[in-house]
Amino acid sequence: MVSRIAPPWVFEIDDLRKSYDGEKWANDGITLRIEPGEVFGLLGPNGAGKTTLVKQVVGLLAPTSGTIELGGYDLVADPDHARQLCSYLPQAPVPIESFKVHEAIELAGRIRGGEKSTVRARTEELIDDLELEEWRDTLGAKLSGGVRRLVGFAMTIVHPAPLVILDEPTNDVDPRRRRLLWERIRRLGDEEVAVILVTHNVLEAEKSVDRLAIIDDGRTVAEGTPSSLKAADRDLLRLQVMLTPGVDDPALPAWLRAEARVGNTLVTTVSEPDVPAGLDWAQGLMTEGVAEEYALGATSLEDVYVRLTTVEAVAS
Amino acid sequence: MTAATIPARRSGVDHWLDAFGNLTRWQVTRLRRLLPITMVVQVLSTTGIVIGMGLLYGDLPPERVLYLTTGAVTISLITVGIVMGPQILSQERISGSAEYMAALPVPRSAATMGWMVLNLVTVLPGIVSALLAATLRYDVELAVSWPIVPAVVLVVFGATMVGVAYAYAIPNPRTVNAVAQLLIFVVFGFSPIAYPAEQLPDWLASAHRWLPFESMAVVIRDGLTDGLATEVGRAYAVLAIWTAAAVALASWSLGRRP
Numbered sequence: 001m002v003s004r005i006a007p008p009w010v011f012e013i014d015d016l017r018k019s020y021d022g023e024k025w026a027n028d029g030i031t032l033r034i035e036p037g038e039v040f041g042l043l044g045p046n047g048a049g050k051t052t053l054v055k056q057v058v059g060l061l062a063p064t065s066g067t068i069e070l071g072g073y074d075l076v077a078d079p080d081h082a083r084q085l086c087s088y089l090p091q092a093p094v095p096i097e098s099f100k101v102h103e104a105i106e107l108a109g110r111i112r113g114g115e116k117s118t119v120r121a122r123t124e125e126l127i128d129d130l131e132l133e134e135w136r137d138t139l140g141a142k143l144s145g146g147v148r149r150l151v152g153f154a155m156t157i158v159h160p161a162p163l164v165i166l167d168e169p170t171n172d173v174d175p176r177r178r179r180l181l182w183e184r185i186r187r188l189g190d191e192e193v194a195v196i197l198v199t200h201n202v203l204e205a206e207k208s209v210d211r212l213a214i215i216d217d218g219r220t221v222a223e224g225t226p227s228s229l230k231a232a233d234r235d236l237l238r239l240q241v242m243l244t245p246g247v248d249d250p251a252l253p254a255w256l257r258a259e260a261r262v263g264n265t266l267v268t269t270v271s272e273p274d275v276p277a278g279l280d281w282a283q284g285l286m287t288e289g290v291a292e293e294y295a296l297g298a299t300s301l302e303d304v305y306v307r308l309t310t311v312e313a314v315a316s
Numbered sequence: 317m318t319a320a321t322i323p324a325r326r327s328g329v330d331h332w333l334d335a336f337g338n339l340t341r342w343q344v345t346r347l348r349r350l351l352p353i354t355m356v357v358q359v360l361s362t363t364g365i366v367i368g369m370g371l372l373y374g375d376l377p378p379e380r381v382l383y384l385t386t387g388a389v390t391i392s393l394i395t396v397g398i399v400m401g402p403q404i405l406s407q408e409r410i411s412g413s414a415e416y417m418a419a420l421p422v423p424r425s426a427a428t429m430g431w432m433v434l435n436l437v438t439v440l441p442g443i444v445s446a447l448l449a450a451t452l453r454y455d456v457e458l459a460v461s462w463p464i465v466p467a468v469v470l471v472v473f474g475a476t477m478v479g480v481a482y483a484y485a486i487p488n489p490r491t492v493n494a495v496a497q498l499l500i501f502v503v504f505g506f507s508p509i510a511y512p513a514e515q516l517p518d519w520l521a522s523a524h525r526w527l528p529f530e531s532m533a534v535v536i537r538d539g540l541t542d543g544l545a546t547e548v549g550r551a552y553a554v555l556a557i558w559t560a561a562a563v564a565l566a567s568w569s570l571g572r573r574p
């Protein structure tokens with residue numbers, strides 16, 4: 001990066017706190033900064049507080065404390081303006097039972113303030129890009145969950161506001177169209193729109209977001225580019241062992257770090273020099289009948305994610 | 317297209333009218349299957365009241381016929397605004413679509429006005445058919461005069477706003493449904509709409525002087541008949557108060573952020 005030009009505007013959340021009941025914090029001091037053109041991922045386990053966070057941005061919830069600003073405008077004080085500055089795809093299905101697909105997208109664009117002809121052209125473009133031609137004239141009530149999700153996505157970005165907020169857009173979408181969706185999200189970045197993307201799909205997010213934050217229990221536990229978050233894992237490899245059901249857990253050598261236990265799969269990390277020893281150890285478990293299978297691979301953002309969000313769950 | 321600069325905040329009359337138009341289209345499309353059915357039901361029920369009572373009681377004195385006819389019209393206006401509307405809105409709150417609408421970049425008042433227009437369109441065929449039925453079936457003189465226009469608009473507007481107000485103000489949307497059911501009972505059974513208040517017990521008659529239902533019937537009767545409606549000015553005043561209170565409550569509950 002040579003010299004940085006100051007961005008035309010920024011979106012900033014500062015020390016945001018939200019409690020529904022006055023006791024438990026659903027958001028517990030979250031601070032974020034996003035620039036136009038950035039695709040920002042928001043990751044975290046169920047109940048972490050991601051939806052709570054974005055609902056405050058679009059003015060559906062009032063923060064308990066903290067500030068939310070876009071280009072210097074106070075979104076908390078002026079929720080009407082906030083709704084104009086944010087295009088929002090909620091986590092819940094969009095209510096388009098009695099709309100034809102193209103009607104829903106077009107009308108959403110008009111409601112967002114788009115010109116008739118621009119909106120119409122962009123609707124056809126999105127239907128084409130997301131491979132929805134087959135359903136162009138189908139009523140929402142007759143769509144499958146994934147297609148309805150894609151239509152909701154198209155409705156959100158047909159005339160995008162400066163900040164586009166997508167709460168789990170890839171849910172229920174098949175792998176092929178998920179790829180089209182990610183491409184389209186990347187293009188929003190090229191259009192100088194800022195994107196907040198809530199997702200559980202860590203592997204796909206790793207390839208498509210510019211930066212991300214991992215939220216757990218209302219707090220930001222990590223923030224940065226995918227590669228900066230993986231930096232600590234640079235010389236680590238992942239050794240995954242599928243344990244035989246019903247067998248006692250094996251003792252771990254000191255140089256092997258347990259990361260998570262998912263069902264019968266034990267995920268560990270091992271540094272490069274210890275790899276041969278690690279493979280011997282895993283092979284030994286197979287011979288003893290303690291393990292059924294093992295695999296060695298590069299670490300991914302998912303390992304970082306799992307480590308950061310399941311610390312207490314792993315007894316090592 | 318570039319969004320690198322922030323577009324100006326949209327506001328003012330043009331934006332409002334734009335939003336109103338788009339939101340009305342949204343509502344009509346959303347209820348495109350329910351709307352024709354509701355219209356038919358309104359036509360059948362208003363005509364049914366007018367003709368059915370004649371079958372039940374044989375020859376009705378003209379004054380009874382006029383009460384019945386104007387009452388049927390009023391009941392239709394009230395049912396759509398205060399009973400059916402809130403039932404739909406409570407369903408939307410439960411399904412989450414109310415939240416979707418709440419996040420759209422439109423003034424809440426424009427959305428609510430779209431809703432009112434929809435209510436108005438729903439009841440018009442029922443009004444016309446009730447009047448036709450009365451004229452054809454009985455030998456009565458309806459006297460339709462210009463005050464029927466403000467009367468219908470005010471009653472639909474008031475009923476819509478009362479409906480919207482309680483549909484959003486009550487915390488649990490399922491309670492909204494229960495209240496709507498209860499109101500059907502009150503409106504159909506125990507309100508001096510299709511008959512004079514004297515036929516009710518005193519305490520109920522005096523309660524109705526301050527409830528909106530009788531006043532709604534009075535202003536409608538005033539626009540459709542000659543000399544049958546009394547204390548018309550007072551009825552408008554009661555309606556104005558209810559409408560103003562409902563508008564205040566509705567805008568408070570629609571603007572509320574949990």
Ligand SMILES: Nc1ncnc2c1ncn2[C@@H]1O[C@H](COP(=O)(O)OP(=O)(O)OP(=O)(O)O)[C@@H](O)[C@H]1O
Nearest residue numbers: 020021026044045046047048049050051052053091
């Ligand atoms: N309306 C509500 N009233 C009370 N508590 C709520 C409400 N909505 C969410 N919560 C609580 O706030 C916390 C955060 O919920 P939130 O929906 O923001 O999580 P999330 O990160 O979006 O989870 P998911 O990945 O499952 O969508 C949870 O503990 C949840 O139970």
Ligand SMILES: [Mg+2]
Nearest residue numbers: 050051052091
């Ligand atoms: Mg969520």
